[in-house]
Amino acid sequence: MAESQTQVTMDQADALFDRYTLPKIALAVILAASLVGTWVTTTLSGTADLLFVAAKWVYLVALGVLTGGFVWKHLFVRPADLGDEAADYCAEMYDRFDRIATTAIAVLVVGGTAVLWEYSVVFGRTTWVLGYAALMAVWLSLVIVTTRRSAAVERQFRSTVGLAVLILALAVVVATAVADVAMRGPDLVATGVRILHLLSFAVWVGGAVWNIFVAVPTGQKRPTLGVVRAAGEQLERFRWAVRFIIPTLFLTGIYQAVDGLGTNATSYLGSTVGLAVLAKVGFIGLLVVIFKLCPMWRACSPIEGVCELDDIGGDSTQESGSIDSEPTGEPTSDE
Ligand code: HEM
Numbered sequence: 001m002a003e004s005q006t007q008v009t010m011d012q013a014d015a016l017f018d019r020y021t022l023p024k025i026a027l028a029v030i031l032a033a034s035l036v037g038t039w040v041t042t043t044l045s046g047t048a049d050l051l052f053v054a055a056k057w058v059y060l061v062a063l064g065v066l067t068g069g070f071v072w073k074h075l076f077v078r079p080a081d082l083g084d085e086a087a088d089y090c091a092e093m094y095d096r097f098d099r100i101a102t103t104a105i106a107v108l109v110v111g112g113t114a115v116l117w118e119y120s121v122v123f124g125r126t127t128w129v130l131g132y133a134a135l136m137a138v139w140l141s142l143v144i145v146t147t148r149r150s151a152a153v154e155r156q157f158r159s160t161v162g163l164a165v166l167i168l169a170l171a172v173v174v175a176t177a178v179a180d181v182a183m184r185g186p187d188l189v190a191t192g193v194r195i196l197h198l199l200s201f202a203v204w205v206g207g208a209v210w211n212i213f214v215a216v217p218t219g220q221k222r223p224t225l226g227v228v229r230a231a232g233e234q235l236e237r238f239r240w241a242v243r244f245i246i247p248t249l250f251l252t253g254i255y256q257a258v259d260g261l262g263t264n265a266t267s268y269l270g271s272t273v274g275l276a277v278l279a280k281v282g283f284i285g286l287l288v289v290i291f292k293l294c295p296m297w298r299a300c301s302p303i304e305g306v307c308e309l310d311d312i313g314g315d316s317t318q319e320s321g322s323i324d325s326e327p328t329g330e331p332t333s334d335e
Pocket residue numbers: 030031033034035036037038040041042044060176177180194197198200201204249250251252253254256257260277280281283284
């Protein structure tokens with residue numbers, strides 16, 4: 001009886017810390033933190049309409065999915081990953097991302113129209129607003145061209161148009177941050193801080209989406225040693241980026257909170273905006289815990305072997321074999 005109860009508890013723990021679960025919870029928390037952030041920003045700018053908040057949030061998420069996706073496509077993937085052993089894996093990942101990008105483009109057009117409307121109401125039809133619209137139009141056209149074209153992965157990877165799309169994506173994130181701060185008056189430091197906050201969010205949400213919806217399903221279909229090694233190294237590059245993203249979001253978030261609401265505890269405990277900001281501090285704490293737990297439960301990826309790159313070692317005799325050894329599930333240290 002006691003044994004069967006222990007077994008049930010272990011099964012429940014396994015299900016809870018299933019290799020899919022933690023990255024998915026992290027994505028949900030990132031989305032929640034960004035929704036609250038968007039609400040805080042729009043409320044402090046005087047546009048508290050919930051439909052507009054939703055439109056702006058989906059705009060920011062779609063922008064992040066594309067920007068973080070392009071970062072993974074051209075920076076977390078490295079030339080060595082396109083070698084014989086993982087070339088097909090990368091090609092299929094690129095195709096999968098193109099399908100996600102198609103949805104993101106549609107969302108961006110709808111959400112972007114609302115954002116453009118907001119900018120033109122606040123700033124008028126200024127050169128700046130027209131410049132933002134032109135930047136969006138050029139970038140989206142190039143994104144459509146690159147996602148529709150089915151060139152070989154080697155021709156897409158770090159191609160001129162591919163890198164242009166990545167740089168323009170970063171430029172759109174920066175332009176959005178600049179405009180969002182400018183709506184409440186010019187402030188150079190606040191602008192720099194918001195650019196860092198928004199860029200960190202974009203790279204994180206885009207990387208999380210790529211990991212869960214692009215890398216994982218593709219890798220599970222081809223669990224060869226070459227694929228596992230490429231997937232593991234790409235994931236580790238993303239995790240390195242997250243090591244910078246977390247403190248950046250925390251520090252820039254605190255700066256913005258103090259800038260907008262001051263340091264008096266009653267401003268936070270006595271208003272909805274203040275409580276929303278406190279919730280964001282909770283979200284980032286939760287994300288830190290998840291980030292630390294992932295490798296302990298070897299739950300960084302459900303692709304067999306990706307979390308155990310060191311265990312796999314460099315045995316070239318198995319180069320194209322399957323990874324069939326089950327991971328032990330034993331806790332390991334993070335670093
Ligand atoms: C300590 C943690 C955090 C704090 C204190 C914080 C605080 C803030 C504040 C005060 C704003 C509104 C800025 C303003 O309008 O003046 C904001 C906006 C925002 N935050 Fe955070 N934040 C934190 C973490 C996060 C995290 C983890 C994410 C998502 C990964 C995130 C995503 C966003 C987004 C998307 C916006 C909207 C920016 C815009 O519309 O331009 N924040 N945050």
